Amino acid sequence: MKKYTIRRIIFEYALITVASLILIIGVYFFKFPNHFSFGGVTGLAVVLSAVTSLSASTLNFVINMLLLVLGFVFLGKSFGIKTVYVSILTSVGLSVMEKIYPMSKPFTNEPVLELIFAIVLPALSSAILFNIGASGGGTDILAMILRKHTPINIGTALFLVDLSITIAACFIFDAQIGLCSICGLLAKSLVIDSAIENINLCKYFTIICDKPEPICEFIHKELMRSATIFKAEGTYAHQQKYVILTVMKRSQAVQLRNFIKMNQPMAFMMITNSSEIIGKGFRGLN
Structure with missing residues (x-):
């Protein structure tokens, strides 16, 4: 049983690492360069990068670290180690990618094509993480805090936060980016649900x-x-x-x-x- 447990832990963390790398690729190569902002910490980082001198990767790192601190303060021992691992890995990974492969513009001139990858890759990553009892950190940490300390409907609260970020993108960036961000917000949960169902099929x-x-x-x-x-x-x-x-x-x-x-x-x-x-x-x- 001990050997089985060790093998299972190694397998789970290997899977978490792969899922985190998929998330990093989807966010850094497709979401950040196009300024797609359909919620979550990465969406907030994109919006804030447009009104500050900091890059989206740097802001993502700072926000995630602040949320980790809040998680330890308000959740204590119930704060999942897997969530900490994913948050640190994705935050550091995005910062490293910014150093080794800086991007000043999108890969292509097809925003709809890049929007598809910006939705599908992070959604696939989230599905893998949810399927093994982990999460991507970020706003999931806020959800855990709200669940423990308030009677607020978590799903509604997180959707309103994501919606606020998306609406802000409509005013900060042009109409094309705003509309793409709205489509991303609407499609994100559907793609995650579909990916989870197919993984477990x-x-x-x-x-x-x-x-x-x-x-x-x-x-x-x-x-x-x-x-x-x-x-x-x-x-x-x-x-x-x-x-x-x-x-x-x-x-x-x-x-x-x-x-x-x-x-x-x-x-x-x-x-x-x-x-x-x-x-x-x-x-x-x-």
Whole structure:
């Protein structure tokens, strides 16, 4: 169990590091140069960089460090180490990128194309982090403080903060940037939800067959999964059938489907998408 725990911790922090790097790429190369400001600390940094002499990367670092201090003051031990790690890694990463690869203008002359990357990459990063119980820091720290010390509806409060930042961008920058920022704000949560659902997507099989043993053996030995089996009766011919229930990842589902089609072509399969599988081998009960 100790070795398993260590491996799991290493895997989680490796995943957090990858997600943070994706966030850094999306923000530094696509969000900052185009002045897209659809909420969060990075959006606030973009807006403030337009009215101060500091760069967006520097402001992002300063704001995140201030929020970390507030987190330690108001949350104490309940302040997650993963959130601290992500906040420091992304803040330092953006500052380092500014030194080694300074950008004075966007990559392309296509703001809509760059807006897509500015939305999708950070949203994918957020989905990965949320999926393993971490967060991107920034305004998430404010959410944690509000949750603990006030009765304010956190979702509404954070949306109003993001909306205020986006509206400010409309006045500080030109109409094109303002409209792109509004589109980014509207699309951000949808992309995050879609990414989380696809990351967790599994296939739920309901298999009705005459000979369950070969199928169950394939599930156990080849796919390293388990299954539930029970007897049933067809309503038309009143013949005895067996129903197998099993859940697995998408790549395994293809193997199982092909095996059944080849070895028991008369078996009846119902395959359903599911992104909420809770239990051993999938998501923990906590």
